[in-house]
Amino acid sequence: MIPESFDLTNCDREPIHILGHIQSHGYLIAIQPDTYSIVHASENISDLVGIPAAGLLGQPIDTLLTATDLPANSLIELLNVTRRNESWESLNPHRMTVNGKSWNLIMHQHQHLVLLEWEPVGDDRNTLINQQLISQALTEVQSSRTLAELLQNTARRVKTIIGFDRVMVYQFNEDWHGRVVAEEKDEHLEPFLGLHYPASDIPRQARELYTINLVRLIADVSSVPSPILSAPDWPVDKPLDLTHSVLRAVSPVHIQYLKNMGVQASMSISLLYRGKLWGLISCHNSTPHFSDFTARQAAKFVSQLLSAALEFRKDKEDQTNLLQYQQTGQQLHEQLLISDDVVRALTKLPVTALDVTDATGAALVFNNKVYRLGQTPDEKAIRALTDWMGTATTESFLETNRLPALYPPAEEFRAVGAGLLAIVLSRELNEYLLWFKPEQVQQVTWAGNPDKPVTVDDDGMRRLSPRTSFAAWTEIVRNTSSPWTEAEISVVVKLREDILQIVTRQANEIRLLNQRLQLAYDELDAFSYTVSHDLRTPLSSIRCYAEILLEEYGEDFTPDAQALFQKVIDSTERMRRLIRHILYYSRMGRTELDTQTINMKQLLEGIREEILVTEKDRSLRIEIGDTPPIVADPTMALQLFTNLLSNAAKYTQLAHEGIVRVKGHQTDGEVIYSVEDNGIGFDMKQAGKMFDLFKRLENARNFEGSGVGLAIVKRIVNRHQGKIWFHSEPNQGTVFHVSFPVTPAD
Structure with a gap:
């Protein structure tokens, strides 16, 4: 394993959205929307228009138009209409002819600049084919009986559209490592299905870009990227942001990673679930391969169908589970009301606390006794666990599917309690309701050892470099249970309220909690006095003086000074409201x-x-x-x-x-x-x-x-x-x- 002292996050800090280059198969310029003057241009733009990039920088876009066979006003009119309607996506791609050759123009506006990118046009015959494939994909999404079948059909459909050697559906785990869950490939390639890849293979900032740019093409890993040149007066500390660019160059680290895999072209399509990154459709090719914008959009549409299907299936499953757990929770509530005995209602009747989750064991620690249901740690271990919880967390509940990572002694009972969901009934009296899930031992097969090798730079900095081997490497994962679902947590939160209502009714006069509450009330009284007398008066003075200064001398102040005084006044008003809320909160317990x-x-x-x-x-x-x-x-x-x-x-x-x-x-x-x-x-x-x-x-x-x-x-x-x-x-x-x-x- 790599020692913790090594720099394991250098990939996460790489500024991949401002690399300063584009891929060599296309061309880029950036213009200021108010003047249409060119402030950035890719060095290779001369191949498209016959004018060196340096000759275009600082010039109006007319300079570029007169060097081509484009009608002088056609592009400007297009830009004007698009800017007014704010409809960049609706016109992408815009087919145009430059010096006798057809190109796709893709436009977008970002950070007060308009970016224009030209890419080659693919075979028009594929457009009708792709439309047919999309129609077939829609039918398959509706007819797929299982999730595995749905994912496999999507991989096959995308491969047909874009023509890559291998198309994989890659699902992220909670810790962002991923697994290949579906694959369509050429017969001669070795399978990657089922292999796991560490989170560091797709660093944080790359995942963030995947939620913004849903399609990412790398047409030729070995091509030399074209640098982006800037106008002479452009600030050096404001490089062109390529977050939304279709031609954005590739990180050298990722280029080496792909070469190590034997990949010469790749394409990624994001799969989202409720706006968050669920996974990727990852495409590889052993030779350079370009898919034009229209084909990529067709593949993107298929992925969006899959995302919608994932959301529908997951929502339906979640709703079914939530309803089932809620019905059980309601039965427990009725038992609590009827019996007025917390222990009997939760552990002795036909429906028990164990039934409100998918746990295999539950334990109630109440009135200094331990009541166990199903498969749980022994009483001694449960008491030690609740003692730790009393000092380790201040929240009213705790959930984890890796309890030994938080509480090392739990490794002794991981066979029954690697996962824990717990609610606090009374921290002072050490009373809890706990649910346990057993360890699920997993044999995880990684695509190579996930611990990347460490290299030392000339300056002595220790950094990670891309893996060079992707041979299958198997690891046994322990101390982990199946995760707790939102439905389970939701019902448990409600059950806690039901229990506390009964507990409060039973012990309203004698429980230790009331003594502590009385002490809290006394302290709150003192605090209220301080707030009302020591804070409100000077706060009113601050506001008054600030308003007088602004009214009497405001005309002599600079706009910045006036804004600062207004911020003082606004801040005192917010603090006044906060004081009022605190006073109301403190008095309410005694009214x-x-x-x-x-x-x-x-x-x-x-x-x-x-x-x-x-x-x-x-x-x-x-x-x-x-x-x-x-x-x-x-x-x-x-x-x-x-x-x-x-x-x-x-x-x-x-x-x-x-x-x-x-x-x-x-x-x-x-x-x-x-x-x-x-x-x-x-x-x-x-x-x-x-x-x-x-x-x-x-x-x-x-x-x-x-x-x-x-x-x-x-x-x-x-x-x-x-x-x-x-x-x-x-x-x-x-x-x-x-x-x-x-x-x-x-």
């Missing part, structure tokens, strides 16, 4: 409840009106369904639903049309409301941070917020002896559920 029957239709319509006024500059729809009344404190209910609906509206800002749906229904013992949106969603594996004070999820950091709103919501729900749970998926929206007892809370 007496004034429970009343609340007209929810009137309350929700008022909240909707306020939100739509503040969000009037975008398309937002808030739909209100059934609105059964609830029994709650009116002020707290208003605060709760305002927070939930405002959050839902805020996180739909990236959607073409934001949609928020709120509705309620009543059961025998509770009223349940749901608030659903089509916003950015989040990974359920981050659910443990949801209600923590000042904690915000990673994908929400670009949205304004204090991290207090949901903590307030959680406190209000607890005060009313209710529950709150949620389900979400990245880019698929979020749904929150809150329940209120029909009988008023004491």
